[in-house]
Amino acid sequence: MENNPGDQKVIDLLSKLKNDQSAYPSELLELRRRKYMQKAVQVGFAIGAGAGLKNILKGGAARVTPTAGTWLEAALVIAIVLEVSTAAYFYRHKLGDLLETVLPTPGVQEVIPPPVVTSLLPVTEISVVPTVTGTETPTATPTPSDAIDNNSNSNSNGNNESSNSSSGGNNQAASTPAPNGNNGNHFGQTKQPPKPTKELKDIKVPKNN
Amino acid sequence: MKEGVALLKAAQKLDEEALTAIFDQFAPAIYKYTLRLCHDPIVADNIVGDVFAQLLEQFAAGKGPRTNLRSYLYQTAYHLVVDRSRDSQHNAPLEVAVGIYEKGQFTPTQTQIEERVMMEALITAMNTELTEDQRHVVILRFLEDFSLKETAEIIGKEVNNIKVIQNRGIAKLRKVLGLQLGESW
Numbered sequence: 001m002e003n004n005p006g007d008q009k010v011i012d013l014l015s016k017l018k019n020d021q022s023a024y025p026s027e028l029l030e031l032r033r034r035k036y037m038q039k040a041v042q043v044g045f046a047i048g049a050g051a052g053l054k055n056i057l058k059g060g061a062a063r064v065t066p067t068a069g070t071w072l073e074a075a076l077v078i079a080i081v082l083e084v085s086t087a088a089y090f091y092r093h094k095l096g097d098l099l100e101t102v103l104p105t106p107g108v109q110e111v112i113p114p115p116v117v118t119s120l121l122p123v124t125e126i127s128v129v130p131t132v133t134g135t136e137t138p139t140a141t142p143t144p145s146d147a148i149d150n151n152s153n154s155n156s157n158g159n160n161e162s163s164n165s166s167s168g169g170n171n172q173a174a175s176t177p178a179p180n181g182n183n184g185n186h187f188g189q190t191k192q193p194p195k196p197t198k199e200l201k202d203i204k205v206p207k208n209n
Numbered sequence: 210m211k212e213g214v215a216l217l218k219a220a221q222k223l224d225e226e227a228l229t230a231i232f233d234q235f236a237p238a239i240y241k242y243t244l245r246l247c248h249d250p251i252v253a254d255n256i257v258g259d260v261f262a263q264l265l266e267q268f269a270a271g272k273g274p275r276t277n278l279r280s281y282l283y284q285t286a287y288h289l290v291v292d293r294s295r296d297s298q299h300n301a302p303l304e305v306a307v308g309i310y311e312k313g314q315f316t317p318t319q320t321q322i323e324e325r326v327m328m329e330a331l332i333t334a335m336n337t338e339l340t341e342d343q344r345h346v347v348i349l350r351f352l353e354d355f356s357l358k359e360t361a362e363i364i365g366k367e368v369n370n371i372k373v374i375q376n377r378g379i380a381k382l383r384k385v386l387g388l389q390l391g392e393s394w
Contacts, residue, residue, distance in 0.1 A: 006383040013331050014351035024240040028254045036232050036261050043269045044223040
């Protein structure tokens with residue numbers, strides 16, 4: 001290729017171009033050099049610190065056998081734990097005060113057990129009693145159907161009943177129908193038939209069902 | 210001052226003096242090479258910074274060049290230039306590359322004027338007519354004086370491939386310059 005005179009002339013021109021003076025601007029070069037040296041120092045420091053640490057570890061490992069090293073390590077750990085626990089014992093009051101100041105004081109809501117669990121059981125017991133006692137109050141009752149609904153609700157859902165009972169006792173009293181002399185087949189309220197005398201043993205008493 | 214392999218070994222141990230010597234020795238050349246490729250002094254300066262930062266990181270990691278530091282630095286610069294040229298195309302004015310001819314304080318002779326015209330034509334042809342590979346090979350071979358083997362290492366191709374690329378690049382330059390200069394040579 002280079003035998004071609006044209007190619008050789010191109011190469012000669014290129015070699016002349018090689019000597020152009022597009023030099024590194026001095027201010028740019030100085031700035032770049034400074035940055036480079038800073039980075040070199042940083043890298044060298046990091047590497048030097050790492051190497052120093054490695055040398056220390058290597059030196060320690062060379063003097064002490066592995067078994068002794070393990071024992072030394074265990075003894076060191078035990079000593080540290082003992083020291084810390086002793087210091088904690090001596091300064092336990094200060095530590096307690098410090099913990100009290102540092103840690104947030106526990107809120108009242110966290111200490112009191114959740115009210116939902118405790119309130120459910122009494123409400124379900126109460127929900128039965130007012131309906132029974134309400135029947136004895138002869139206050140005005142809007143419709144018997146309401147009473148039935150309330151009773152069915154009390155059987156099915158204790159929460160609804162508790163909310164109703166807590167909202168006001170007037171609804172329960174008003175929901176019971178007027179007895180009109182007939183209290184129904186309630187335990188202890190049903191009129192007992194007269195006990196048969198000895199003479200009337202043969203008379204059959206109708207069962208209430 | 211340490212030379213060659215001794216300098217490289219000292220630099221691998223992050224010897225400050227060796228690192229400084231490497232920078233002083235190669236930074237201007239890398240800058241010139243990068244400037245020829247990207248035509249932007251600021252970009253060239255940034256690439257020089259990246260090249261030497263990578264070198265430090267390689268040394269810190271226990272890696273880096275073992276024998277030919279110069280090739281390694283040019284290779285790093287080459288890859289950085291290629292990466293940047295993929296992101297953006299730089300078309301700097303020609304004066305950046307031929308600044309020497311603008312600074313002449315003397316009155317040029319006829320021969321010097323002709324040579325200057327020819328040089329500008331050559332630079333224009335290099336920037337516009339050659340492929341990326343051809344431009345890199347021509348610059349590394351004839352402006353940076355790398356051997357075929359070194360150029361192959363830097364670019365990451367086979368030596369024979371470099372020969373072909375070089376021949377085609379020179380032939381293209383000759384053709385373009387011949388056309389522009391009226392086939393005078």
